[in-house]
Amino acid sequence: MSQTPNLSSLYDQDILLWSEDTVAKLKARDFDHLDIEHLIEEVEALGISQKKELISRLIVLLEHLLKRLYVNLPGDYNGWERTIRTQRSELEVLLDTAPSLSNRWELSFDKAWQIALKNVRKEYPQVSFPDAWSYDRAIEQLLNNDFWLQSTEEN
Template sequence: MDSTLGNQKLYDRDFIEWCEVTVSQLKERNFEHLDIEGLIEEIEGLAKRDKRELKNRLTVLLAHLLKRIYVESPENFNGWELTIREQRRQIQGLLNDSPSLKPYLREVLDTVYRDALDDVRFEYQKTEFPDSWELNFDSTALLSENYWEEQ
């Protein structure tokens, strides 16, 4: 049996073992036996995973920014600000690890804002939130400014 075909079956049968075999083959420069299709699928999946994580963290960040700016609930301010700090830290880490995600961040901001807006409008139905982000939407500002201090 062709070992490449065997690696493809291993990929479906035992992912961890497939990873170990693939790493071993790469270290040994044994390229002819690599499961190229499996490698392509995994590398594409890594990029999608990081994009998905960025979108999810941005949604949480924007939702908490909206709450902190527009919801008058001082007893919750500290918790919201802690969440804002953590999401900013994690987003900055993603951008530091993969600077090519920065254009993607700008690309998805409108979609992410709509998702965050939908969440906070559901949670705080008596609070008026703007239909569009009215403050500085630059990624640097988004990851650093305390917008609520400007109100």
């Protein structure tokens, strides 16, 4: 029974060492000596972290898409497009690593859209941004479509 306080203090003192100890115990199937409370906490945190990363990357992607589409600063287009490519790549990796995140796409998009729109409106108060995303919001489209090319083709 004295294992739990030691495990707890190990967790508080050195989470990396705690993690390595926990993995070793799991591999050895030594379930009786696991710090279950902290293990549950860490597994929950992992899921939360993945959901937050999806929203965070979508915010950055949408901010830069909005800038590229609506802010007339051609000198900045290259930098914005570079950020768009980076975020798209990172989102692809994230969705490949955790495919179930695609089930949260719509909910995450809505949250990210509100934050991205608020941010760009604050950054560029003189620009009239739309209240709603005017383009296809499907994963495949957001990760691959250069919407600004569509925008110029339509004009």
